[in-house]
Amino acid sequence: MRKKPKAGREAYLGSVCFFRHLIYLCLFLIVAAPYFCIGALYRQNRELHSQIRDLTLKTLVANFPHKSSLPPKSGKIASNLNYQDRYPDLYCSHQTAFVKKKKTVYLTFDDGPSMFTEKILNILAKHKLKATFFVVGRKDPKSLELLKRIVDDGHTLAPHTYTHIYSSIYASVDSFLDDFNKIHSLIYETTGVKATIFRFPGGTVNAHNRKIYRELSAEMLRRGYIFFDWDVSAADCAKNATETSILNNIINGVHKNGRNIVLMHDTSEETLKALERVIVYLKNKKFAFDRLTNDIAPVTFHYNYFKRRRSIKDGICGQF
Ligand SMILES: [Zn+2]
Structure with a gap:
């Protein structure tokens, strides 16, 4: 069968x-x-x-509390920390609670004001967005007018450095403080804003400040200033940067649901050309936009001793 x-x-x-x-x-x-x-x-x-x-x-x-609560200095340490006695008015209140908003973009523009800043401000106004401008020391009437407009439009105006010359600003903590005080004063005298945040040229850790970055960061924090690096670089300072490359760098760099501090430069014409497309793309993806303040959780680079380089890779903005 x-x-x-x-x-x-x-x-x-x-x-x-x-x-x-x-x-x-x-x-x-x-x-x-x-x-x-x-x-x-x-x-x-x-x-x-x-x-x-x-x-x-x-x-x-x-x-690194305020100077008033520091113990008396003595011996070798005292001579190394003399910069703590300088610029007694260059302090701001310490911020210890930080917020980290989700799906938010912080557009930041470094190295201005420049001939493109006004048009960038117009685009931001058209889209009703707030951003952050880390500026350098320019005292011509048009630049001073632009500093005022940045504040009047509701953006954050903050120091980058006065000269932006790496070899001098990063020569020592003293040199950085001299420069920082100059740009901080220029902003205050022009707009009445006492800045509480800033951005180091090249980021907190870079090839020019390796010997002093820990001491320098600690000193700026001791004085109450919060510094911001970035999560996303538009790489608009790169030699061959174009409107499209800037847009693509931002599209590929943003974290879908996270906080995104985007590095751009208002000294670049390509950035101006790309900005509208960048904003429209991010708006379509439902990102919120905001400006940086000292209660936003900062992004700070740190040096990776195992890889012998800093932990977040990016392009360093140009020297003047
Ligand atoms: Zn810069």
Whole structure:
């Protein structure tokens, strides 16, 4: 008597086809498992880095209180920290609680004011957006007018540095303070704004300030100033930057649901050309826009001693 052929599922289980599929599945798991593990570790690592950064900032703020509460200085340390006695008015109140808004873009413009700043302000006004301008020292009437307009339009106006010359500003903590005081005063005298945030040229850690960046960062935090690096670089200072490359760098750089501090320069014509498209793209993706203030959780680069470079890769803005 002939055996009845097994039907459906029963016939499949135990068949050659079944074992072939089983082998495929095992091979897929063997190949895919490491990628899943790497992905999970990467996410965990990012979260840890973020926590460490916040903790470092809080620790620095806590360990470098206002001058009035510092212990008396003596011996070698006193001579090394003489800059703490300088510019007794160059302080602001300490901020210790920081907010981290989700799905938000902070457009920041460095190195201005310039011949393009006015048009950039017009575009921001048209879209009813607030942004942040980290400016350098220019005292011609048009530049001073632009500083006033930045403030009148409701944007954040903050120091970058007066000269932006890396070799002099990063020669020592004293040199940086001299320069910072100059641009801080120019902003105050022109607009009445006492800036509480700023941006280091080239970022907190760069090839020009490796010897002093820890001491310098600590001193600026001790004085109450919060500094911001960036999460996304438009790379608009790059030699071959174009409207399209700027847009693509921002599209590829923004974190979908996160906080995004975007580095741009209002000294670049290509940035001016790209700005409208950048704003429309981000608006369509439902990002909120805001300006930086001293209660926004800062992004700060740090030096990675294992890789011998700083942790966030970016382009360094040009020297004057
Ligand atoms: Zn710059």
